[in-house]
Amino acid sequence: MAAKNLLEIENLHTWFELKKYGFVTVGNVRAVDNVSFTIEKGEAISLVGESGCGKSSLAKTILGLYNPREGHINFAGTVLDSSDEEQMDWYRAKVGYVQQDPYGALPPFMTLKKILEEPMKINGIKDSEERIQRIKETMEELKLTPVDDFLSKFPHMLSGGQQQRTVIARALVLDPDLLIADEPVSMLDASVRIEILELLQKIQHERDLSVMYITHDLSTVRYFSKRIMVMYGGKIVERSPVGDLLDNPAHPYSIALLHAISEPDAENVDTYKEVPSGEPPSLLNPPEGCRFHPRCKYKIDGLCDEEIPPDFGCGMEGHQVACWLYRQEGEGIPDDS
Amino acid sequence: MEERKYLDIEDIELFFSTSEGTVRAVDKVSFGLPRGESMVVVGESGCGKSSLGNAILRLLPRNTEKYEGHVFLNSEDLMSLSDEKFRHDIRWNRLALVPQAAMNSLNPVIKVQDQVAEPLLVHDMVDNKEQAKDRVVKSFRRVGVPTDFLQRYPFELSGGMKQRVSIAMSLVTEPDIVILDEPTSALDMLTQANIMNVLKRIKEELGISFILITHDIGTSSEIADRAAVMYAGQIVEYTDARNFFGDPLHPYSIKLMSSVPRLDVDKDLDYIPGQPPSLLNLPEGCYFAERCHKRFEKCSQEPPLFEVEDDWHVKCWLYK
Ligand SMILES: Nc1ncnc2c1ncn2[C@@H]1O[C@H](COP(=O)(O)OP(=O)(O)OP(=O)(O)O)[C@@H](O)[C@H]1O
Ligand SMILES: Nc1ncnc2c1ncn2[C@@H]1O[C@H](COP(=O)(O)OP(=O)(O)OP(=O)(O)O)[C@@H](O)[C@H]1O
Ligand SMILES: [Mg+2]
Ligand SMILES: [Mg+2]
Numbered sequence: 001m002a003a004k005n006l007l008e009i010e011n012l013h014t015w016f017e018l019k020k021y022g023f024v025t026v027g028n029v030r031a032v033d034n035v036s037f038t039i040e041k042g043e044a045i046s047l048v049g050e051s052g053c054g055k056s057s058l059a060k061t062i063l064g065l066y067n068p069r070e071g072h073i074n075f076a077g078t079v080l081d082s083s084d085e086e087q088m089d090w091y092r093a094k095v096g097y098v099q100q101d102p103y104g105a106l107p108p109f110m111t112l113k114k115i116l117e118e119p120m121k122i123n124g125i126k127d128s129e130e131r132i133q134r135i136k137e138t139m140e141e142l143k144l145t146p147v148d149d150f151l152s153k154f155p156h157m158l159s160g161g162q163q164q165r166t167v168i169a170r171a172l173v174l175d176p177d178l179l180i181a182d183e184p185v186s187m188l189d190a191s192v193r194i195e196i197l198e199l200l201q202k203i204q205h206e207r208d209l210s211v212m213y214i215t216h217d218l219s220t221v222r223y224f225s226k227r228i229m230v231m232y233g234g235k236i237v238e239r240s241p242v243g244d245l246l247d248n249p250a251h252p253y254s255i256a257l258l259h260a261i262s263e264p265d266a267e268n269v270d271t272y273k274e275v276p277s278g279e280p281p282s283l284l285n286p287p288e289g290c291r292f293h294p295r296c297k298y299k300i301d302g303l304c305d306e307e308i309p310p311d312f313g314c315g316m317e318g319h320q321v322a323c324w325l326y327r328q329e330g331e332g333i334p335d336d337s
Numbered sequence: 338m339e340e341r342k343y344l345d346i347e348d349i350e351l352f353f354s355t356s357e358g359t360v361r362a363v364d365k366v367s368f369g370l371p372r373g374e375s376m377v378v379v380g381e382s383g384c385g386k387s388s389l390g391n392a393i394l395r396l397l398p399r400n401t402e403k404y405e406g407h408v409f410l411n412s413e414d415l416m417s418l419s420d421e422k423f424r425h426d427i428r429w430n431r432l433a434l435v436p437q438a439a440m441n442s443l444n445p446v447i448k449v450q451d452q453v454a455e456p457l458l459v460h461d462m463v464d465n466k467e468q469a470k471d472r473v474v475k476s477f478r479r480v481g482v483p484t485d486f487l488q489r490y491p492f493e494l495s496g497g498m499k500q501r502v503s504i505a506m507s508l509v510t511e512p513d514i515v516i517l518d519e520p521t522s523a524l525d526m527l528t529q530a531n532i533m534n535v536l537k538r539i540k541e542e543l544g545i546s547f548i549l550i551t552h553d554i555g556t557s558s559e560i561a562d563r564a565a566v567m568y569a570g571q572i573v574e575y576t577d578a579r580n581f582f583g584d585p586l587h588p589y590s591i592k593l594m595s596s597v598p599r600l601d602v603d604k605d606l607d608y609i610p611g612q613p614p615s616l617l618n619l620p621e622g623c624y625f626a627e628r629c630h631k632r633f634e635k636c637s638q639e640p641p642l643f644e645v646e647d648d649w650h651v652k653c654w655l656y657k
Contacts, residue, residue, distance in 0.1 A: 050525040051496075159612040160382065189381040189552055191596045195608040216526065219555075219598040223606060246600055260530035262555035264597050266582040269560060272537060275530040277481075279495050 005074075006178060006210045007039040007062070012071035014054075014061045018284060029283045031057035032068070033234035039178070042208040044201070046221040046242070048257075049231035050280055055214045056100055058231070059180050062212075063097055064088055076177065093123045096171035098181040100214075105167045106155040112144070112166055113151040116173050123174055138169045141203055161192035168200065178210045186217060197224050219261055222246060227318070230254050233281040233291030239311075240319040250314045250321040250332060252276075253292045290324065298334060300324055341412050342369030344514060344546070349406030351385075351392040358617045359402055362388035364570035366406075367642070368650075370563065372513070375540055375547040377557035377578075379593070380567035381613055386550045387437050389567070390516045393548075394434045395423055410513075429456040433507040437518040437550075440499035443491040450487040453477070453506045462510060476505040480535050497528035501535070508539065516548040521556060533559040554597050558582055566590045569613050569624040572642070576649040586651045588631045623653070631655060 014032035017025055031054040039045050049055055060066045062073060064082060073080045075091055082088060099105055106115060116135045125131055139147045142165040155163055164184065171179060181200065185193040201224055204211050213224050221228050221242055228245050230238040230253065238251040249255045260275050262268060276295040281287055287294050293304040303324050312326035313319070326332055351363035362385040370376055378386050391397070395415075397404055408415040415427060433456075436442065444452055453476060454469040456462075463469045477484055480501040491499055500520060507515050517536075521529040537560055539545055551557050557564070564581035566574040566589065574587040585591050595607040611628045614620055620627065626636040635654040645656045 050527065161612065190554065190598075191381055191593055191609040192612075193608070194596055194598070194606040195610075198606075198608075217598075218526075219600050222600070223598060257526055258600065260526040261600060262530075262533070262553075262559055263599055263601060264554045264558045264582050264594060266558060266561075266579040268558045269537070269562065269578065272534050273530045273559075275527050275534070277531060279497065279528075280525065 004040045005038045006041045006043075006076060008072075008074040009038070009062065010036050010072045010074070012036065012058070012061060012073070013069045014057050014066050015069050016057075027284050030234045030286060031283055032061055033283075033286075035071075035234075035236055037229060037236065037239065039210050039212060041177070041210055042204075043227070044204055044211040044213060044225040046213045046215065046225040046228045047231060048215055048218050048221060048228060050216055050257075052280060052283070053231045054234040054283070055216075055231055056182055059097075059182050059212070059214055063095060063180060064091065089123075093174050094177045096174065096176035096179040098167055098171045098179070098184045100182040101187070106163060108155055111152050111154055112139075115155075115166065116170055119170060119174055134173055134175075135169075138173045141172070141206075142166075142169045142199060144169065159192075160188050161196060164188060164196060165199070168196070172203065172207075175207075176209070178212070179204075180212045180214070182214045183216070184213070185220070186215060193220065194223065200224070218246075218257055230257070233286055234283055235291060235322065237292070237323070238319075238321045240316070244316050244319050248316070248319075250319065250326065251292075251323050252296045252298055252325075252333070255333070256295075290322075298325055341409055343372035343411055344370040345407075345409040345412075346393065347407040347409070349389075349392050349408065350403055351388050351397070351401065352403040353398065353400050354402035355400065355617070360616045361570050361619060362616060363392050366392075366567075366570075366572050368565055368572060368575050370514075370546060370548070373544045373546055374562040375549065375560050376563040376565060377549045377551060377561040378565045378567055379551060379554055379557055381593075382552060383616070384567045384613060385570040385616070386552075386567055387518050388570075390434055390436075390518050390548070390550055393516065394428060394432055395420070396434070425460065429460055429510045429512065430462075431513050432516070433510065433512040433514070434516040435503050435507045435518060435520055438523070439503035439518075439520075440491075440496060440523070443499060443502065445491055448488055448490060449494070449502050453502060453509055456506065456510050460510065472509050473505070476509040477502075479508060479539055480505045481531070497524050497532065500524060500528075500532060504532070504535070508543075508545070511543070512545070514546045514548065516550065518550045519552070520549070522551065522553060529556060536560050554593065566593065569619065570616055571624065571652065572650075573625065573652040574650065575642075576651075580649055586645060586649070586656060587625075587653050588629045588655070589625045592630070 012032055012035045015028040015030050018027050018029055020026050047055055061068050067082055117131050120131045136147050144150045144165055185196050226242055228242045229236050232253050238254050249258050256276050278295040281291050289306045290304045290309050293299045309322045309324045311320040311322050314321050314326050347367050348365045349363055350365055353360040353362055380386055393408055450473050453473045457469045457472055474484055482501045521532050547560055561578040564578050565572050568589050574590045585594055592609045609628055614624055622637040623640055626632050640652050640654045642650045642652045643656045645651050
């Protein structure tokens, strides 16, 4: 393992068995299908993709909530073994998790103090003064101030943004090395989204924290991470430095995603958007070959619909794309389009 | 007196009573929409967007405490109609609404073609089932649902297809105005873009007016001729889309616009500190003052909606 890497994911597969009548296996939902990547210590990386492409399944597998069918997770030099309880306890304390759906995330009948104390109690921090001290520090970091006013509040007394900051505080109170933030701001208004992303970024720098930021909203990634991965149909189809992907997307799916975003501009009324029709693939019966080929206007018959493309370089440092168009150096999306 | 717009809303109010007091969800809202034009209503969660849509369609919850004002449609005051007449002559017929999360409220045990046909049959707009089916097929084609989906049940459709079915249902009676409450916010980006294309085409071909309710400002620009910004139950700015997306005037609109992340420019983003006031307990003066970067003495009094330029209304003392 390269010394700088905090997390190394290798050939991870998470499939969900789909059963009929409770016992007849109909097939597998291939939510995570052969995914590999690394996160360095102190690095923020974004994972984007549309609803149902497997982002949360990947996050939960990394967190040890799902057992992978195949593949390895290497954290800080240790290959995780899900049957080793002691090791998993150590690991869970090192990884903070902000789950999707902030509204269901906080227990309604607990005060903020209780909510934030809970993870420390579970992880054996017995000194109650130390617990309070940590709670206060974390709340201050997340601008839940004046702290004393907030400690006795219940979740329903908080705005959506404050609730979300509480969820983040809970994930950070054990001082983890890695934070997995699954759509941490998607449910919030744009007017408060940026505040929370900026706060998260500041904390990431100050704590030298590794962060995996999961979102379906491509337009926020630039403000958060340096590296980005695009997921489609359970697979990572493109990975790149953020700026590079936004300026020169390589995968036809990434290109379509960027086209689909509406910038607030009055000119938009006059033009139609160029987006592929069709729907995201079924993960139960995914298409052969490249998962995107049924929607792709550059499809190469006999190749894209038959063989799964490996990662190819596409000219720029650290920019890789799983698309057959790039199988020869210097080639890519045909010009005529 | 000013000439009435095709749809003309005047001082409409919708208050709810709760155990904690009165919620002023729609607080003296006025605007006019010319025939065939589309507008968006944008604003933060809880500012009263859905309530405004419901108020226009007279869809009132049980705990409605106050429902007043005027809704003129082609100069006829709809408020003077009986509930019965409103239901029969106006709702679906001339004004339709696709409610928030409509795709999840399709009836799971009825085939989609029968659900979409329902408004036609209920309103005696067709003579027989065959005619109804023709209209349904037409409506499906318009929104891009393959006609072999006619016989399906909602659970057999993806989210995007269900949303299209909901829109098809609102179009089947060919109303003049369709209110769409957050029609794409639960959908994928590509599906969202596809549906916005569909709406645009319908607007062009049929001349239907859409009132699009959304908190997604980027998407809202896709079909907006005009834009209304709502804050704490009130409209604080109402103008042509070019004005709004180009150079909004109200400090709230300005902040709202600069909090939208952009792909094309690497600009610094802004956010609005604090949170909107509770609609149960509104402050004196301008409701936005507490969070406003341009606040001055005058703001302790409530500003009226000033007409800054022709057709550009701003509720802020800066534009007196
Ligand atoms: N526990 C489970 N059992 C069976 N199928 C599952 C399970 N969890 C997820 N899935 C399926 O796996 C696929 C990927 O789901 P996942 O939640 O990972 O997507 P996502 O990218 O996080 O989507 P979203 O953006 O909507 O959160 C979906 O088809 C989903 O229905
Ligand atoms: N029946 C009701 N009784 C009491 N309060 C209500 C009722 N319906 C809505 N409200 C409240 O009225 C306010 C406006 O709600 P509304 O649903 O119109 O907001 P919105 O702008 O559509 O929000 P969102 O963007 O979250 O959909 C909110 O504070 C809401 O809690
Ligand atoms: Mg998810
Ligand atoms: Mg609403």
